[in-house]
Amino acid sequence: MVSPVSRYGSSFNAGWNVTSSTNGLDSLNINKFNTVHTRPQNVEQEAKGFSVQVHNVPEALQWISKKIEKKFNLKVYNSDIPFNEEELRVIYHTLSSLPMEDLKGVKSIVKNRSLQLNLEEAPSGVFAKKHKNRAYGAYDEANKRIFLFETDSPDQVATVIKHEVGHAYHSNNMSFRDFFLFALRSGWDVASHEQRYIPGNEFYNIGMVKVNLTKEEALETCSYFDWKSVKELHDKYNKYVLVPPKDKKELYAFKNPFETFAVFYEKTH
16 A cells, blocks of 8 residues: 555555454445446456455446546446546546556546445455544555545545555555665664663563664665565564654554555655
């Protein structure tokens, strides 16, 4: 996924996220939009354990959705809630401000509400941009899809889109080594647990102590990590752990390195 990070929702901490809620995730019911003539009708998109029905935006807004598709080679869809014209205009102008190459991990942008209420149970492939336990957007890596949730104001749309494009970027445009190097440069450390002498212990004097590696030593451990283990903040063999920056570990963006990157991307574009 993150974040960086803007405080609105995603993924972010050199990429971050935030939000939460209930349990299972049902297929979204779009019956209330059945009177809208769309092309195609209901398109069902699977995403690791849940499905989302999507619709074309209404005819009155087809001109801007087609403009987005033509310029950026990605589609915008409604699901259980519709985009309005202002949101689509913001999306168009936001994407126009980003390098086209950065969008290769985005095939569609979907307006959605049900997923927003179920992120605690969301599949591991989804990162969400969160703030104060509310999610505003998410990135579905499996389908190269950005979800835009209900925001507090239209100004947040640009922030959320940039944040989720940040997740798409690290998922599709970066080698793992480059991403790992970014994490180290942004303040993350690598530590190992070593047996050390512990003075003043009347029962035994040897214990396990967490020791931070130097940045050079940390970079040498890159092959021990992969995309999955980094998300879990340890290496593939449970020998090393990732340690967030001491002065920033309470920040939303430092939940994991993906969020750190998303927030960084959001703030610099």
